[in-house]
Each structure stands twice: as C-alpha cells, then as structure tokens.
Amino acid sequence: MQHVKLLFLAVLTLGLVGCGSGSSSSNSNDGAPASYVPPGEKDDYYLFYSGGHSGQVFVAGMPSLREIQTVPVFTPSPGHGYGFSKKSKEMMGEYRWGDVHHPGLSKTDGTYDGRWLFVNDNANNRVARISLRDFRTKQILGPIPNSMGNHGSSFVTPNTEYLLVATRFSVPLPKGSHAPVETYQENFNGIVSGVDIDQETGEMSVGWQVKTPPFNWDLGSTGKGPSDGWAFWTSYNTEMAHDSLEINASQRDRDFAAFVNWERAEEVVQNQDVNTRNGVPLIDPAEHEGVMYFVPVSKSPHGIDASPSGRWIVASGKLQPTTTVFDFEQVKTAIENEDFQGEFRGVPVLNYDSIVEGEVPVGQGPLHTQYDGEGNAYTSLFIESAVAKWSLPPWDEETKQDMSQAVTDKINVHYNIGHLVIPGSDTKEPYGDWLVAMNKLKKDRGLSVGPEMPETSQLIDISGEEMEMIEEDYTAPEPHFAQAVPADVIDPIEVYKQENNDHPEARWEPENTGVTRNGDQVTVHMISKRSQYYPDKVEVEQGDEVTFHLTNIEQVSDMIHGFGIAEHNMNGVVAPGETKTFTITADKAGVYPFYCTNFCSALHQEMQGYLEVKPQ
Amino acid sequence: MLDFLNRIPDLLDRRVPDSGRLLLVAGAVMLAVSIFLPLWQIHLVAPQYQEGLDLYIHSHKLEAGNEGQDLTEINNLNHYIGMAPIEEEDFAEMTFIPFLLGAFSLLALRAAFFGTVKSVVDTLVLFVYFGAFSMWRFYYQLYTYAHNLDPRAPMDIEPFTPILIGWKKIANFTQYSFPREGSALLLLTVLCFAGAIWMAVRQDHAAYEEESEPESATA
Numbered sequence: 001m002q003h004v005k006l007l008f009l010a011v012l013t014l015g016l017v018g019c020g021s022g023s024s025s026s027n028s029n030d031g032a033p034a035s036y037v038p039p040g041e042k043d044d045y046y047l048f049y050s051g052g053h054s055g056q057v058f059v060a061g062m063p064s065l066r067e068i069q070t071v072p073v074f075t076p077s078p079g080h081g082y083g084f085s086k087k088s089k090e091m092m093g094e095y096r097w098g099d100v101h102h103p104g105l106s107k108t109d110g111t112y113d114g115r116w117l118f119v120n121d122n123a124n125n126r127v128a129r130i131s132l133r134d135f136r137t138k139q140i141l142g143p144i145p146n147s148m149g150n151h152g153s154s155f156v157t158p159n160t161e162y163l164l165v166a167t168r169f170s171v172p173l174p175k176g177s178h179a180p181v182e183t184y185q186e187n188f189n190g191i192v193s194g195v196d197i198d199q200e201t202g203e204m205s206v207g208w209q210v211k212t213p214p215f216n217w218d219l220g221s222t223g224k225g226p227s228d229g230w231a232f233w234t235s236y237n238t239e240m241a242h243d244s245l246e247i248n249a250s251q252r253d254r255d256f257a258a259f260v261n262w263e264r265a266e267e268v269v270q271n272q273d274v275n276t277r278n279g280v281p282l283i284d285p286a287e288h289e290g291v292m293y294f295v296p297v298s299k300s301p302h303g304i305d306a307s308p309s310g311r312w313i314v315a316s317g318k319l320q321p322t323t324t325v326f327d328f329e330q331v332k333t334a335i336e337n338e339d340f341q342g343e344f345r346g347v348p349v350l351n352y353d354s355i356v357e358g359e360v361p362v363g364q365g366p367l368h369t370q371y372d373g374e375g376n377a378y379t380s381l382f383i384e385s386a387v388a389k390w391s392l393p394p395w396d397e398e399t400k401q402d403m404s405q406a407v408t409d410k411i412n413v414h415y416n417i418g419h420l421v422i423p424g425s426d427t428k429e430p431y432g433d434w435l436v437a438m439n440k441l442k443k444d445r446g447l448s449v450g451p452e453m454p455e456t457s458q459l460i461d462i463s464g465e466e467m468e469m470i471e472e473d474y475t476a477p478e479p480h481f482a483q484a485v486p487a488d489v490i491d492p493i494e495v496y497k498q499e500n501n502d503h504p505e506a507r508w509e510p511e512n513t514g515v516t517r518n519g520d521q522v523t524v525h526m527i528s529k530r531s532q533y534y535p536d537k538v539e540v541e542q543g544d545e546v547t548f549h550l551t552n553i554e555q556v557s558d559m560i561h562g563f564g565i566a567e568h569n570m571n572g573v574v575a576p577g578e579t580k581t582f583t584i585t586a587d588k589a590g591v592y593p594f595y596c597t598n599f600c601s602a603l604h605q606e607m608q609g610y611l612e613v614k615p616q
Numbered sequence: 617m618l619d620f621l622n623r624i625p626d627l628l629d630r631r632v633p634d635s636g637r638l639l640l641v642a643g644a645v646m647l648a649v650s651i652f653l654p655l656w657q658i659h660l661v662a663p664q665y666q667e668g669l670d671l672y673i674h675s676h677k678l679e680a681g682n683e684g685q686d687l688t689e690i691n692n693l694n695h696y697i698g699m700a701p702i703e704e705e706d707f708a709e710m711t712f713i714p715f716l717l718g719a720f721s722l723l724a725l726r727a728a729f730f731g732t733v734k735s736v737v738d739t740l741v742l743f744v745y746f747g748a749f750s751m752w753r754f755y756y757q758l759y760t761y762a763h764n765l766d767p768r769a770p771m772d773i774e775p776f777t778p779i780l781i782g783w784k785k786i787a788n789f790t791q792y793s794f795p796r797e798g799s800a801l802l803l804l805t806v807l808c809f810a811g812a813i814w815m816a817v818r819q820d821h822a823a824y825e826e827e828s829e830p831e832s833a834t835a
C-alpha cells in the first residue's frame with residue numbers, strides 16, 4: 001500500500017517537474033501526496049492524541065492526519081451524549097474536566113493488542129480506560145488515594161499487567177491533611193502507583209504504591225527484554241524547593257530518575273509486609289530493598305524512554321543539550337555489586353559512571369525520544385524546534401571519541417516541539433515509517449483564528465535515510481503525547497447486537513414501552529427508530545423525577561438517535577442496539593418537546609414528541 | 617410430423633436406458649439439494665447502501681444479508697412508502713414448496729426405478745407446472761407488496777412492479793433480481809428429465825436401426 005502511494009508520489013512529482021513550472025524547489029518538501037488519502041480510502045494507522053486540558057482523546061488517521069473522532073473521557077460531550085447519561089455521570093463524578101497527557105495502548109507480549117487505551121488525568125489524579133472495541137470510556141479510576149497530579153502515566157507494562165503512575169506534585173499524606181508548605185521537605189511526599197489491570201475485563205484497581213521524596217515526577221516508560229519488570233521515571237526539583245520553582249528547582253546539575261522494580265514491589269505486597277494507607281499497600285523503599293533505585297540524570301530531565309530491545313534507557317535533560325543513554329545490563333551489574341555513589345533517604349543512588357553508555361549531543365532542549373526499530377532514535381528538541389535522529393549503541397570507537405557522529409540527521413519543525421511519536425515506539429517492534437511531531441506553539445502557519453490558536457502536528461517520513469516533512473495539520477487544545485497503531489490491530493464493533501444488550505430496562509417492541517409511576521418517580525421505557533419514538537408523549541406532574549430508559553432498536557451502522565429535551569439540559573445520544581438511562585427533574589410546568597438530535601433519516605425532523613408537565 | 621405423433625404412444629411405453637436412469641437419479645439428488653439452497657436473490661443498491669441490501673429467497677425461508685439485518689433495513693425503508701413489512705409468514709408457499717420439491721425428488725426416483733418414458737414425462741410435465749406456479753406466486757407476491765401501499769405513508773409514490781429478473785431503478789435504489797444456485801439446480805433437473813427422454817428416443821431408434829440392418833444386408 002505504502003509502496004503504491006510512494007510510487008504514485010514519484011510519478012506525480014516527476015509530472016510536476018516535467019511541467020516546467022520553474023520553481024520546483026519546494027516539490028521535495030511540500031510532498032502532500034505522500035500523506036494524501038483519497039476519498040473512500042482509509043488511513044494505515046489510528047493516531048490517538050491525548051487531549052490535554054480538553055479532557056478528551058482525539059482520534060486521527062495517519063498519514064492523512066485527518067481527525068476522525070473525539071472520545072470524551074473526563075469532559076462532557078453532548079455530541080456523544082457523554083456526561084448526560086446516568087452511567088457516564090457516575091463515572092465522571094463531580095469533576096467536569098481532566099488534563100489528559102499520556103495515552104498508553106494495551107500490550108500483549110510487548111506489542112499492541114488493540115484492546116484498550118489508557119489515559120491519565122493530571123489534574124484530578126485519575127486514570128481512565130477506553131475500550132477500542134467501541135472507542136468509549138469504560139472506567140475512570142480515582143482520584144487515586146495518596147496521589148496528587150499523576151502526570152507520570154499512563155505507562156503500560158509488556159503484558160498489560162500494570163498501568164504505572166507517578167505523581168507530579170507532592171503533598172502531605174494522607175491526602176487532605178495539612179502541613180505548612182514551608183515544611184515541604186519534612187512533610188510532603190510523592191507516590192508511584194501500580195494500577196492493576198484485570199486481564200479479562202480490563203477493570204483497574206490500585207495494586208500498590210511506593211512512597212518517594214517530594215520530587216516532581218515527570219515522564220516515564222516501562223522496561224522490556226532485559227529491563228522487563230522495571231519502570232523508569234524522571235523527576236525535576238530534587239532540590240525539593242516549594243516556591244519559585246523556575247529558579248529554585250533548576251539549581252542542581254543532575255536530578256534523579258527513579259528505576260522501580262515493579263515485580264519486586266508486587267512481591268513485597270504479596271508477602272504482606274507493608275502497611276496500607278487509605279486502603280492501598282504503601283511501600284517505603286528504604287525498608288524494602290530492591291524496589292527503587294535513583295539514577296542521576298542531566299539537569300531538569302523530561303523524557304525517559306526504554307529502547308525496543310529494552311537494554312538502552314534514554315533520558316533527556318531539558319536544560320542540557322545532550323541525551324544520556326544508560327545500559328540496563330550495567331544497571332543490573334551495578335545493583336548486584338552494590339555499586340552505589342550514595343543514597344538518598346535510604347534509596348541507593350546508582351553510580352552514574354558505571355551505568356552510562358554515552359551522552360549524545362543531540363541539540364538544545366531535548367525532551368522525548370522515540371525509536372524506529374532499526375536502531376535509530378529520534379529526540380525532540382524544544383528550544384531548537386527540531387527533531388534529531390541518532391544511532392543507538394553499540395557505537396564504534398570513533399563515535400565513542402566524538403559522540404556528535406552518532407547524530408545522523410536533523411529536521412526543523414515549526415515552533416517548539418513537545419512530544420513526538422513513532423507508531424509502536426514503546427513496544428518491542430516499532431513500525432518505523434512515520435513520525436508525528438507535536439508542536440506546542442503555532443504562529444503564522446495558517447489562517448488566523450484570533451488569540452486562541454490551535455497547535456500543529458507535523459508528519460515526518462522516516463522511512464528513508466533522511467527525514468522528510470510531509471504534512472501538517474491542526475489539533476484542538478491540546479495534545480501532549482500520542483499513540484499510533486496500525487489500523488488492522490483494532491477491530492471495532494459498529495452496532496451493539498440486540499442479543500448482547502444486557503441493560504435490564506431495554507425494550508425492543510413498541511408494545512412493551514410505556515410510562516410507569518411510583519410516587520413521584522416516573523419511569524419511561526422508550527424506543528427509538530427511524531423516525532419515531534415510542535411513546536412520543538410522556539405525561540408527568542410538576543416535581544416528578546423522570547427516568548428515561550431509551551433503547552435504540554436500530555441494528556445498522558451509524559443509525560444513531562439523539563434525545564434532546566428542550567430547556568432541560570439533556571441530550572442523550574444512543575447508538576444502534578444500545579440502551580441508555582437519563583434522569584431529569586420536571587420542575588417547570590409546561591409542555592416541552594423532545595426530539596432526535598442526531599440526524600437519522602429523511603424524516604429526522606419529524607422525529608419528536610412531547611413531555612407534558614402538569615402544574616401542581 | 618404426423619408420423620411422430622403416431623409414434624408417441626409407442627415412445628411413452630419405451631424404456632429409458634441405464635444411462636438415462638442415472639440422469640434421473642442425478643435429477644432427484646439435485647431436487648433434494650435445491651431445498652437447502654437459495655432460489656432467488658434480490659439485491660438493492662443506493663448511494664447510501666453501496667455494499668447493497670440482500671434478500672435471499674429459499675424454498676422454505678426468507679433470508680437476508682448482514683445476519684438478517686438487511687430485511688429489517690429494507691422494511692424500515694419501505695415503511696416510508698407505506699409498503700407492508702416483508703415477512704416470512706406472508707409466504708405461505710414456503711410451508712409446502714420444500715415438500716413438493718421432496719415429492720418431485722421421489723417422483724424422479726420412481727421414474728428411475730420403473731424406467732419408462734411415461735413416468736418421466738409425467739414427472740416433467742408436473743414439474744413444469746409447479747415451476748410456472750412458483751414463478752407466478754413469487755411475481756404475485758412482489759406485485760402485491762408494491763401495489764398495496766398505505767395511502768397515509770410519508771412518501772407518496774406510484775405503485776410499481778418490482779422486477780423478477782434483471783434490474784430496475786426504483787426511486788434512489790437500483791433493484792437487481794436474479795436466480796441463484798437453487799434455481800440453477802431446478803433448471804438442470806429439467807434438463808436431466810429431458811435428457812432421459814431424449815436418450816430413450818435415441819436408444820430405441822438405434823436399437824431399431826441395429827435390428828433392421830441385418831435385414832437390409834440380406835436383402
């Protein structure tokens with residue numbers, strides 16, 4: 001497929017050059033046809049962007065970069081009826097938003113299995129699970145006890161045993177207790193959590209937590225191969241400052257990464273040697289050897305990414321122009337030999353010189369590293385607004401003498417790149433044809449839409465020796481990280497089959513619908529189909545609490561019916577074969593139309609009914 | 617011609633040769649198999665249904681594409697023009713046609729057993745009547761559905777006759793209607809019957825020639 005497209009591109013490009021327009025210099029750069037997906041054809045990859053403070057996940061196709069869907073997770077979305085149904089309201093709790101940073105795809109044997117997508121909420125200390133069968137949020141876990149600002153997630157272990165979470169912020173524990181901020185160093189703590197995933201249902205629960213000093217945990221990744229059973233996080237503010245962090249947290253030349261042995265943590269908890277706090281086993285790493293080690297990393301690090309082989313752990317200090325490669329084989333040796341350069345609050349600090357393989361001078365402001373599976377690494381450079389391509393070890397002697405030779409290519413992106421993603425980079429077998437650069441700022445790249453500019457994503461072809469900029473698109477605020485997976489790994493259902501509908505209040509025949517009353521509780525069993533509701537008249541008394549159980553009896557793809565009630569802050573959206581439950585309070589007398597909000601047929605406009613609220 | 621007509625009573629009493637009787641057994645088997653295969657297919661295509669909606673007419677049931685969902689969909693669409701929902705219960709013949717096919721299979725076996733042209737002709741003639749009746753019923757059903765449109769229907773369209781074989785444009789849909797493997801087997805069965813009769817005619821003729829040849833040699 002890709003080859004065909006490239007061939008097409010080649011022919012087209014030659015054709016354009018042949019036209020003799022004279023200014024063919026941009027042909028190799030604009031390259032739009034390489035990412036062009038003609039009408040009716042499908043993209044090769046799904047791209048899942050975290051939606052940042054929108055509280056959502058955006059789904060795009062790759063290489064077209066066209067957005068396909070928004071999956072609401074922490075934020076209501078009337079377009080999806082999310083945040084209006086009983087179930088989604090309960091799931092969201094009292095919050096109306098989340099801050100989604102890092103999506104993580106579920107894995108089996110170290111490769112994507114297309115079951116679930118996990119995302120974090122940095123703001124309200126939650127994690128959520130989206131099913132990739134129907135692209136819907138199935139569970140929100142949290143606020144996680146003892147955890148404050150779980151930025152360092154959602155990192156999935158090679159067989160989806162755990163979702164690993166680390167706190168960005170430190171607070172006095174237990175959460176809710178008070179200590180003056182001035183006593184930050186004594187009374188505040190961070191937390192690393194292992195969120196247990198049920199292999200059958202995907203149900204998440206907090207398995208254990210590890211107490212940490214009050215550093216600000218940042219990005220992480222999980223090990224594989226020789227580093228299987230481990231997780232890695234960087235931190236900033238090992239100075240443990242509590243104010244003016246911009247200055248005060250940038251004092252030390254080296255901060256710490258945490259290397260956490262989650263298999264050991266699991267073992268410690270299974271031996272029931274630990275106290276629980278707020279119902280969660282809380283491990284003090286000073287008391288349980290082998291759970292956590294600190295590793296010095298260059299100043300104010302951000303990303304830490306395990307290579308596909310699992311041997312090379314790559315961390316970048318955003319205030320130092322190098323990326324550091326650690327050799328996990330050496331890490332194991334250092335732990336065996338107790339080759340420590342000291343300890344911090346009872347946690348051993350591994351000897352930097354013993355475990356470092358090299359420092360690669362990638363450029364200014366390195367943040368995150370991704371891999372193509374061919375031995376190449378790609379690091380985003382925030383300050384330089386570029387992506388550097390470099391070779392993973394083993395390096396030859398000449399390169400070891402002059403590490404700049406490891407850097408093989410560099411490409412400019414437009415304005416301050418943050419994350420970047422290569423499909424499968426965090427698996428043992430990346431699909432290394434494309435790289436998406438997510439840029440944090442956007443100026444003069446398209447039509448102005450006022451002060452609130454969208455971000456840009458840029459698609460870079462990494463299949464050749466040299467990186468090539470292919471396509472650019474805009475994203476709603478504000479993606480951080482993304483995951484990309486080949487389209488054929490995911491097998492979505494488009495219709496909920498009638499026989500699989502297990503909602504106890506589902507109704508399929510008009511004669512089984514109706515309105516029943518119990519005191520001031522009114523229950524309506526309703527069905528929707530093109531182009532009618534049964535019943536289409538509901539009579540209630542003012543003050544009644546009215547619960548609608550609406551079954552969309554359609555069994556064909558895309559035949560969605562909405563259910564908007566005028567002036568009642570309600571829009572249910574029900575997919576084919578689904579039953580949803582909504583509750584309103586009929587506190588205003590009058591007659592209120594309800595109608596189908598999701599276009600369904602030629603007589604969609606006629607699909608309506610009346611809620612009669614009789615005055616008391 | 618008259619000569620041929622005069623020979624008919626004689627033909628009817630002739631015996632079908634063994635190879636012809638084998639054809640009759642083959643016909644019996646095909647009849648039996650056809651009970652389990654679709655006889656006809658109606659395929660509807662529209663811009664919003666590019667992959668098409670399918671109805672398969674079997675001797676004993678109505679089957680629809682997409683695990684039966686296509687029939688619900690066709691009925692959903694038809695309700696806009698006031699057409700009654702197409703239901704298997706409306707096809708009374710589906711309760712007896714499979715048995716008739718079974719009976720014809722037995723008749724074919726009977727003809728193979730007795731091996732007389734007469735029994736083959738009887739089976740064939742009855743079978744052709746049966747085929748014509750079935751086609752008429754099918755046509756009549758389609759006609760009835762498309763002519764008894766509810767006057768209160770949201771969309772007002774002229775009653776129409778769906779096509780039995782071929783294709784036809786109806787509103788935004790193109791209807792394709794064509795026989796399927798079950799019907800092909802029934803047609804093959806007719807050919808088997810005809811073949812058996814033909815073999816009987818040919819064989820006896822040959823035998824007659826053989827018999828007469830020595831006579832002429834001696835002449």
